[in-house]
Amino acid sequence: MARPSALDPLFRSLRSIKGVGPQLGALLDRFFGAEGEAIALDLLMHMPSGLVDRRRMEGVAGAIVGQTATLRLHIDNHLPPPRGRANQPHRIWAHDETGEIQLVYFKSHGNWVEKLLPEGEERFVSGTVGIFNGIKQITHPDYVVDVADFETMPLVEPVYPLTHGLTTKALTKLVRATLETLPDLPEWIVAERLQQFGWPSFREAMTKVHAPAEPADSELWGPARMRLAYDEYLAGQLALLIVRSTLVSARGIARSFTGEITARVEAALPFALTGGQQLAIDHIRDDLASPTRMSRLLQGDVGAGKTVVALMAMAAVAESGAQSALMSPTELLAAQHFRTLKPLADAAGLGIALLTGKQPAAERRAILAGIASGETTIVVGTHALFQSGVEFQNLGLTVVDEQHRFGVAQRLALSDKGKHADLLVMTATPIPRTLVLTHFGDMAVSILSEKPRGRQPIDTAVLSINEYDRVIARLQARIAEGAQAFWVTPLVEESEALDVMSAEDRFAELKRVFGDQVALVHGRMSAAAKQETMDRFQRNEVKILVATTVIEVGVDVPNATIMIIEHAERFGLAQLHQLRGRVGRGSQRSACLLLYKEPLSENAQARLQTIKETEDGFVIAERDLELRGQGDLLGTRQSGMPGYHLAVADVHRHLLEYANGDAKAILAANPGLTGAHGEAVRGLLYLFRKDLALPLIRAG
Numbered sequence: 229m230a231r232p233s234a235l236d237p238l239f240r241s242l243r244s245i246k247g248v249g250p251q252l253g254a255l256l257d258r259f260f261g262a263e264g265e266a267i268a269l270d271l272l273m274h275m276p277s278g279l280v281d282r283r284r285m286e287g288v289a290g291a292i293v294g295q296t297a298t299l300r301l302h303i304d305n306h307l308p309p310p311r312g313r314a315n316q317p318h319r320i321w322a323h324d325e326t327g328e329i330q331l332v333y334f335k336s337h338g339n340w341v342e343k344l345l346p347e348g349e350e351r352f353v354s355g356t357v358g359i360f361n362g363i364k365q366i367t368h369p370d371y372v373v374d375v376a377d378f379e380t381m382p383l384v385e386p387v388y389p390l391t392h393g394l395t396t397k398a399l400t401k402l403v404r405a406t407l408e409t410l411p412d413l414p415e416w417i418v419a420e421r422l423q424q425f426g427w428p429s430f431r432e433a434m435t436k437v438h439a440p441a442e443p444a445d446s447e448l449w450g451p452a453r454m455r456l457a458y459d460e461y462l463a464g465q466l467a468l469l470i471v472r473s474t475l476v477s478a479r480g481i482a483r484s485f486t487g488e489i490t491a492r493v494e495a496a497l498p499f500a501l502t503g504g505q506q507l508a509i510d511h512i513r514d515d516l517a518s519p520t521r522m523s524r525l526l527q528g529d530v531g532a533g534k535t536v537v538a539l540m541a542m543a544a545v546a547e548s549g550a551q552s553a554l555m556s557p558t559e560l561l562a563a564q565h566f567r568t569l570k571p572l573a574d575a576a577g578l579g580i581a582l583l584t585g586k587q588p589a590a591e592r593r594a595i596l597a598g599i600a601s602g603e604t605t606i607v608v609g610t611h612a613l614f615q616s617g618v619e620f621q622n623l624g625l626t627v628v629d630e631q632h633r634f635g636v637a638q639r640l641a642l643s644d645k646g647k648h649a650d651l652l653v654m655t656a657t658p659i660p661r662t663l664v665l666t667h668f669g670d671m672a673v674s675i676l677s678e679k680p681r682g683r684q685p686i687d688t689a690v691l692s693i694n695e696y697d698r699v700i701a702r703l704q705a706r707i708a709e710g711a712q713a714f715w716v717t718p719l720v721e722e723s724e725a726l727d728v729m730s731a732e733d734r735f736a737e738l739k740r741v742f743g744d745q746v747a748l749v750h751g752r753m754s755a756a757a758k759q760e761t762m763d764r765f766q767r768n769e770v771k772i773l774v775a776t777t778v779i780e781v782g783v784d785v786p787n788a789t790i791m792i793i794e795h796a797e798r799f800g801l802a803q804l805h806q807l808r809g810r811v812g813r814g815s816q817r818s819a820c821l822l823l824y825k826e827p828l829s830e831n832a833q834a835r836l837q838t839i840k841e842t843e844d845g846f847v848i849a850e851r852d853l854e855l856r857g858q859g860d861l862l863g864t865r866q867s868g869m870p871g872y873h874l875a876v877a878d879v880h881r882h883l884l885e886y887a888n889g890d891a892k893a894i895l896a897a898n899p900g901l902t903g904a905h906g907e908a909v910r911g912l913l914y915l916f917r918k919d920l921a922l923p924l925i926r927a928g
């Protein structure tokens with residue numbers, strides 16, 4: 229399905245704009261994170277972060293110190309820096325009928341200042357007003373224009389997030405050039421919605437935002453930004469619904485259950501299911517029994533006990549004669565799930581296998597044969613489960629242990645293999661309701677909110693790294709009592725290599741005190757080496773495990789009761805919460821120590837305080853939302869999930885509900901997105917880079 233040609237001007241390279249040479253072009257490519265060359269659309273989607281309002285023209289007397297003013301000035305005389313005193317500024321006296329002012333330029337080599345502001349002439353000057361020795365002044369005015377060229381000065385000027393080498397002026401010029409070629413696009417928003425809010429067209433909205441005549445044109449709560457935010461939500465909702473409809477439109481199978489296998493699994497559990505687990509299992513069983521395909525999100529904090537719910541679901545599917553696949557984000561986690569599930573599956577008489585990318589050929593052949601014959605009922609693995617060569621006899625259920633590592637794209641990848649398979653997605657990220665809608669469309673949701681009984685609260689303390697000696701002494705005492713500890717080292721955003729380095733440094737340091745009781749795992753180790761070390765920790769041969777955040781997800785060592793996080797101020801809330809969730813899994817009381825290095829930013833302090841105060845993942849998620857804003861909550865970069873550029877949750881969140889309803893109505897009325905309106909809607913999906921979903925329409 230080709231891109232509607234009306235959009236072509238938006239998809240042309242920025243290099244086609246006059247003045248954009250190879251150097252600026254490359255800078256823009258990088259700045260916009262373009263895959264190839266940055267295009268006009270990238271520029272338009274780059275929203276201003278604020279405004280400069282130059283409309284205040286009250287003369288020198290009325291100019292307010294600290295604010296932007298525009299003045300019509302007579303240029304009186306120049307006071308260049310004395311010879312040999314180049315660090316002195318170049319001052320220019322100027323006046324209007326209300327008073328005198330100085331214009332100030334530092335490091336003004338050559339005579340361009342004299343040329344810009346010729347003595348005896350008049351100029352419009354705009355900039356931030358300051359005061360020095362009781363005299364008003366403007367240092368480095370933003371604009372100086374001839375009286376005749378007054379119109380060229382933007383009185384309301386958007387300010388953009390910039391990068392080194394890119395100025396507001398240069399960016400503004402490019403944006404203006406792009407706006408000039410912006411076509412009128414066919415309208416995708418339904419007429420009633422447009423009327424309801426009095427929204428402008430896409431083109432008008434973009435023009436208002438980037439070239440505002442007054443501040444309201446560009447403000448977040450103005451109609452132009454509202455419309456664009458809605459557009460973005462609408463595109464997101466349409467894409468999710470399209471993805472979901474291909475997942476559920478293939479009719480599911482109304483399964484029936486004997487109850488035998490699930491009963492055997494339940495009997496083999498060393499504990500009783502919690503009420504929440506039982507309820508989730510009931511929901512899933514209802515979904516499986518219904519003729520539509522299941523698409524359910526099982527949400528539960530770290531340690532909430534999602535794995536057992538998944539096992540019960542897989543056991544139920546086995547009763548109906550079908551297989552299940554459990555997909556983990558890493559081989560380490562897949563192996564761990566396998567170890568957890570194997571004894572239970574054995575006890576229930578279920579064939580279970582682990583499929584990894586690194587098994588010897590013969591072993592792999594045997595496993596594949598078991599999957600193909602149906603002898604293996606449950607297969608555990610990574611996304612490799614859905615690569616070619618793996619043929620299921622009858623795949624009935626796919627469980628995705630998402631741990632916030634997968635995104636829509638990964639889910640699409642598995643929709644092929646398991647065309648009719650039911651889908652259960654497990655996520656440890658506690659997601660507020662609106663975000664479920666944003667990121668998962670309208671998947672049904674089960675929440676495990678209570679933790680399994682017998683869990684002890686975790687004592688969390690926040691401590692400066694200056695207390696290192698005390699920490700070590702305390703740790704020695706606890707290790708002597710038989711405890712095991714995680715020691716997580718700083719996360720260095722920019723470089724995995726640096727992560728490893730800091731882990732190695734800490735490891736060396738601790739080794740001097742604890743000797744062979746300490747081991748190290750990090751992301752650069754081979755999966756086998758990592759596994760080997762984890763196993764030793766699990767068998768209690770290692771007492772302290774120094775780790776980069778590779779242990780963040782899913783590692784289950786109930787005897788580990790101490791979590792020390794170094795440079796905790798560098799971690800996000802969600803991550804701190806995940807990491808702390810690695811302890812407190814057994815019946816022993818656990819402790820979490822957040823070590824920070826001063827100075828602490830206000831935000832970091834708020835994060836550490838939040839973790840100290842609560843273990844409630846939902847409270848933490850809400851707080852995270854406040855501190856970071858919506859786009860980041862799921863760790864967009866990590867998860868590959870779409871972030872929002874135009875919509876700002878705090879202001880625009882309410883539009884999401886409308887977008888969801890409208891997207892449903894649009895697809896219900898026109899599932900193939902045909903005709904003029906269908907074409908307009910497809911255009912919208914291209915604009916917001918959701919066209920990935922479009923081939924599914926054809927397929928469906």
Ligand code: ADP
Nearest residue numbers: 499500501502530531532533534535536680681
């Ligand atoms: P997560 O939701 O993080 O995947 P798990 O399924 O790994 O959590 O469960 C965490 C731990 O809690 C496991 O050791 C598991 O055996 C245990 N567990 C699960 N359900 C219960 C329960 N109902 N009662 C007691 N312990 C439970």
Ligand code: MG
Nearest residue numbers: 534535629782
């Ligand atoms: Mg888990």
